[in-house]
Amino acid sequence: MLITTPNLTRPDETYAALIATHEGLSEAESHALNARLILILMNHIGDDAVLTEAMRLARDKGGQAA
Amino acid sequence: MTDLVPERYTLAFRLYPYAKSPDQEAATPARHKVIVVGGGPIGLATALDLGRRGVPVLLLDDHEGAGLGSRALCFSKRTLEICDRLGAAGPMLDKGVQWNVGKVFHDDRLLYEFNLLPEAGHAFPAFINLQQPWFEKFMHDAILDAQAEGAPIELRGRNRVDAVIPAADHVALDVMTPDGPYRLEADWLIACDGARSPLRGMMGLSFDGRVFEDNFLIADVKMKADFPTERWFWFEPHFKSGDSALLHKQPDDIWRIDFQLGWNIDRAKELEPANIRARVDAMLGPGVEYELDWCSIYTFQCRRMGRFRHGRVLFAGDSAHQVSPFGARGANSGIQDVDNLAWKLALVLDGAAPEALLDTYDSERVHGADENILNSTRATDFITPKTPVSKMLRNAVLELAETLPFARTVVNSGRLSLPCTYDGSALNGPDHAAMPARTRPGSPCPDAPVAGGWLLNRLGRGFTLLTIGAPAPEVLTAHGLAVPRLALDATPEIRDRYLGDAEAAVYLIRPDQHVAARWDHYSAGAVSDALARAIGKE
């Protein structure tokens, strides 16, 4: 099951770290970094059903779009 | 005089020269039990399998042997096992190059290497590399052997099929020869006439799927280089000879080199030897001497016919389905078509099985084709990403693969051909939960060493009852078939591959060496029911 309830231990810090990770990169480099990051996180999650659900949710913009 | 059957390609081996047949003078068309159209690897194997089963078979091809183009290169373990059943594997194994190690590069970096690490205890290696004309020649040699032993196989070279007229109880064919046209009739017709299948066109049948917008240049080069016998694949190679590149060894000091050129190219220009040499030079580096042996540019498609059986016409091999070369699934899957079809057609012709059994050729091999198309489509999408974002994700995978093993599992330069398991087939009987998943009903039997040889070698041409630690009669007779028993000792391999956690096992094995059903004890009623099911009587 994909966790959609709050689950980040330190939301502000983690989000700031994500922004900081991109500092000084060109747009292309940032996109490539995001791609690597997605792959690393995908592997951590591992479960195909959870990932499929996450991709659907992302495509639906978090479930708001019809 | 005009040549009525012109050569469309040059031959590597002239195998069945044209000779006039009495059928050409017959007042009424001669009727044959089975006619196979096409003498590529699949048509030859079909004729051989049927002939070895005693089914009279006539093969027609518009050439007189194997074409010069190398094309197929990697032949899989399952193909070799099937060829062994047909008596053709020995010379293939002797001439073929065995390999296990693959290396994957991105730009100028080695990302990782893999080893096919074949499981011990199998008669055949995971793959051999052998030029397609040699594969066809060895298949033909086995046909000559079979003919010498009395197998009713006839081959007619420079016999081109120009029209097919299907009828309720036969199919009529118009055939062109150097001496002019004649007509033939067949109870059953097997179309092995390749990806462009004229027969499919004559019957107005569609062949749908995806076209991949990319061109690949193959350069088979002859050189005495000391590159190891490995499969080397480059994504975005530093030598810039293509968007991807492949180097793979063949027999006779020949190396297959393959460059991905992109979509908008000038074919004629790219095929000029000087331009090919420029790409090869950049790849091999300075001072490597080589000769160009065979070069070609190909594009490819992944597609299949909606159905492989159309009444009395059955399609097999590339005429029925086509995949990209990544994964070596073309000829290998066609050989599995033959393996699936020949015993079924032989039983139907014997009157031992209903015609409906042939519908399971369609359902089982459509399942196989879909698996191959899925795998080869995914490999192709990885090798030639279709959008900027898919290219970015692909390159992210490659970047991570150098240091992070998980990313290597996603890298896809072709998932190499494995035989298909017919899960859910109507022919499958009971399964047993304590036994290994790899030998569930529908699976091809994994080989294993057994007393005095190899397991697959000990399976008969028909059905076999395999028993491990279970009493059973030496022969079971049911539904007009005699099923001999093969009793095996529970060696470590047999335990691992067939017994699992069960105390004893009884397997009903089909003539194509796929598992039909399995139990932990023998029961005449249960085996007889499964046999009826496996021959389409239920």
Ligand SMILES: Cc1cc2nc3c(=O)[nH]c(=O)nc-3n(C[C@H](O)[C@H](O)[C@H](O)COP(=O)(O)OP(=O)(O)OC[C@H]3O[C@@H](n4cnc5c(N)ncnc54)[C@H](O)[C@@H]3O)c2cc1C
């Ligand atoms: C570059 C490349 C690399 C490949 N690598 C591999 C690989 O490594 N492993 C693998 O398994 N597969 C590979 N393949 C695929 C493999 O070559 C094909 O799957 C295989 O040749 C199909 O065999 P076939 O007998 O169905 O058809 P074909 O080999 O095309 O044979 C068809 C035959 O029918 C004859 N014919 C056609 N029309 C008529 C007519 N009207 N009358 C009479 N005869 C006719 C033709 O002359 C020909 O002899 C590769 C293909 C390519 C292009």
